[in-house]
Amino acid sequence: MYKETVYSAFNLLMHYPPASGAGQHPQPQPPLHNKASQPPHGVPQLSPLYEHLSSSHSTPAPVDISQKQVHRPLQTSDLSGFYSLTSGSMGQLPHTVSWFTHPSLMLGSGVPGHPAAIPHPAIVPPSGKQELQPYDHSLKTQAESKAEKEAKKPTIKKPLNAFMLYMKEMRAKVIAECTLKESAAINQILGRRWHALSREEQAKYYELARKERQLHMQLYPGWSARDNYGKKKRRSREKHQESTTGGKRNAFGTYPEKAAAPVPFLPMTVL
DNA sequence: ACCCCTTTGAAGTTA
DNA sequence: TAACTTCAAAGGGGT
Numbered sequence: 001m002y003k004e005t006v007y008s009a010f011n012l013l014m015h016y017p018p019a020s021g022a023g024q025h026p027q028p029q030p031p032l033h034n035k036a037s038q039p040p041h042g043v044p045q046l047s048p049l050y051e052h053l054s055s056s057h058s059t060p061a062p063v064d065i066s067q068k069q070v071h072r073p074l075q076t077s078d079l080s081g082f083y084s085l086t087s088g089s090m091g092q093l094p095h096t097v098s099w100f101t102h103p104s105l106m107l108g109s110g111v112p113g114h115p116a117a118i119p120h121p122a123i124v125p126p127s128g129k130q131e132l133q134p135y136d137h138s139l140k141t142q143a144e145s146k147a148e149k150e151a152k153k154p155t156i157k158k159p160l161n162a163f164m165l166y167m168k169e170m171r172a173k174v175i176a177e178c179t180l181k182e183s184a185a186i187n188q189i190l191g192r193r194w195h196a197l198s199r200e201e202q203a204k205y206y207e208l209a210r211k212e213r214q215l216h217m218q219l220y221p222g223w224s225a226r227d228n229y230g231k232k233k234r235r236s237r238e239k240h241q242e243s244t245t246g247g248k249r250n251a252f253g254t255y256p257e258k259a260a261a262p263v264p265f266l267p268m269t270v271l
Numbered sequence: 272a273c274c275c276c277t278t279t280g281a282a283g284t285t286a
Numbered sequence: 287t288a289a290c291t292t293c294a295a296a297g298g299g300g301t
Contacts, residue, residue, distance in 0.1 A: 163279035184277040
């Protein structure tokens with residue numbers, strides 16, 4: 001039973017129907033939450049990463065889920081075993097490890113007694129911390145307890161986009177290449193590197209992100225990005241606009257008018 | 272302790 | 287429908 005679950009989850013991950021339109025630029029992609037939407041344009045066929053996996057990995061025969069009826073939404077527990085089994089070996093894969101190590105895919109919520117039976121990292125308490133000990137709820141009004149109940153609902157995080165996946169994979173490398181530790185500076189470098197990537201290289205991450213969104217949709221069918229709106233404490237809108245939309249985003253989606261924070265001296269290879 | 276910074280992209284909201 | 291806003295990750299810095 002456990003093995004079956006692991007295999008079916010693995011097959012699901014390995015054999016999502018690839019998108020059509022190979023060779024074009026991967027963006028923009030239509031929203032996947034739109035059920036009527038077509039597969040994204042420009043996303044290549046299964047990336048070399050997955051070809052490598054399907055050809056060399058000693059797994060059961062592939063199952064084409066496009067031909068297979070899915071009778072219920074994929075459950076987190078369906079994939080928990082997958083994570084615990086694969087998280088080690090997948091680290092040796094070429095190109096990237098993010099697909100298999102990304103929190104949204106590290107679905108380890110529930111193999112009882114298994115050392116890897118950790119909560120799904122995409123589902124976190126709203127505060128991101130351990131919950132406090134309960135106290136006397138009878139002292140609260142109904143509205144208060146309802147609000148608290150709502151607040152205690154675990155937060156399902158957004159799936160990572162292509163750039164986030166790229167950052168996750170490359171951050172350690174950039175940090176190793178320079179002495180910087182500050183994430184803001186690292187992210188500036190990663191942003192430049194992202195633009196320096198070829199379309200094919202970027203396409204790999206767009207494809208991963210697309211799969212991630214698909215998996216997220218199956219795991220959490222009713223979830224909407226709106227669910228997390230307002231959960232972060234943010235500074236006042238006025239101040240925020242000042243810093244982010246003081247200038248319009250350019251074609252690259254950045255804010256050219258804004259004075260870029262100086263990046264300390266770095267070797268040319270880093271930038 | 273907790274928000275800000277900084278990046279891009281997806282998705283939600285507003286006009 | 288275009289423009290705008292929010293949130294995903296990360297971790298040092300600032301309050």
